[in-house]
Amino acid sequence: MSGFETSAAVEASFLAACRAELAAIKPGNVHIHAPGHAMDAATFECAALAAAPIIADPARPIGRRILDATRASFGAAGCNANLGIVLLTAPLARAFETSPDPSPEALREALASVLAGFTPQDAADVFAAIAHASPGGLGEDDTHDVRMAPTIPLLEAMRLSADKDLIARQYVTGFADIFEIGLPALQNTSAPICDHPALGPAFAIYLTYATRFPDSHIGRKFGEARAEAVRERFAAFAAPIPATADTDSVAADAFRFDAELKAEGVNPGTSADLTVATLFVIDLLQPAFFPHHLRNRPRDD
Template sequence: MSAPLTSDAVATAFHNACMAELDALKPGNVHRHADGHGMEVADFERSAAAAAPAIAAAGLSVGQRIEAAVEATRAVVSHNTNLGIILLAAPLAQAALVSAGAGLRQALTLVLTSLTVEDAKAAYRAIRMAEPGGLGTAREHDVTSDPDITLLDAMRAAQSHDRIAWNYAHDFVDIFDLGLKWRAGGTERWGDVPWVTTYVYLGFLAHIPDTLIERKFGTHTASDVLEEARPIEAGLSQTHMPQEMAAPLAAFDASLKERGLNPGTSADLTVATVFAGALIGG
């Protein structure tokens, strides 16, 4: 395995990933080009700064990272801004503190298979603290009660209706096999610019039904949003001047926000992709 990163380096990578996501025009989500859903960019900036040290702190378990990062976030904002980001980032941070670079993916697999019941209890407390929208209830292992299974098993139980849980159950394959591929392709075409992050986001939005929308509005609405995203994603993927897509992206952004549709899971996967890319790059 490759050499691990320091806590400071992991914290910086996490904070930078959150900032990169805010810089990108992401239809339906909060970004520097337009607020939405009763939230402002400043809420997410404060959240990122607060959560970064907890995500990267030395000596914590994954569950402790999740709980500490959510607690730090709720100390600076009064609503959920980053629970999904934290859930995805905590195992990646844990892996990077063991092995970054080319060894990150292998280290992550070991982190996920080593998750404990205590990790699950801490994560459940964090979820209750964050009070995310569209959570609903589950017949088994509902977050309103303390779990008696590992965090990985809890995620496996939830994977059918939550793409973050699905990624826990599948070694973050969306990040490593999709998100990082889109990121590399966008960077090769346009350079290291915010449009690359927009491209990653649209990749998730156009290829995987957003499970936050699915839980809040149903499978048909999630499928409709996916279909609406596809021609815009295709247009962006084919152009050498991504700024030419600013108008259709802004129109799609306004349309989603008018309908109250926030593809939050796609945004969470985007941050995790940028974070993973930074950890691999050292």
């Protein structure tokens, strides 16, 4: 694959992942079926369109991609719509550009090299991106705040936040949750769920993350105890789904749960970010490794 073809593939997969995530009912999070938290699907579509060519630009270092994509997205959407998505997909895009073959194993090995190669300038750009989107958010510590120039390497800064932020955790674990939880979640999901127009792969992956982890976004806004309580509610919601043959009833229950969480102001935004990153990997590697699960994914090609 030529450099131009690789860049085009990354851009197309980024947009496909963002749109597939928006197409699914994700209780508490914005999707095309219902707005929430003073945002709607158009907010995220604008942010995705602004970020896509930047994430796919091989001429930009990773930190610069993150900073420029964050600024462009903020300018297009008028708010922080996709910082987490940008932080997750930029290293994955670079890994795909350098991976010798399109397999999960090769991509993961290439990603390890990418994560080990961050420069001080990458750290400065990532800190600037986080500060631009949400001052005092990811990366804030008693001695290392994203509103100030970094004095430690990027991975060390991420390590300081990894126990309370799932996106930082990906940086220090080699995106283990994407490869070991997100990808298997799709492979283990039934075809009726994947084929349902309001559910699909994104619904299955989102539920897997929301039931497995207390959501970082909820934790920052409401505290760790509330995040764990929401995780338990997701687990109770998801438990009967594998034995339910009527996917329309699953969708109806998901709509009710969605309205309930949004009425409480609860948004599992980090689970949604991890979902996009997982769909991004799937779209980059399909059809060889995920041949039938993306039949209904929205995309332009």
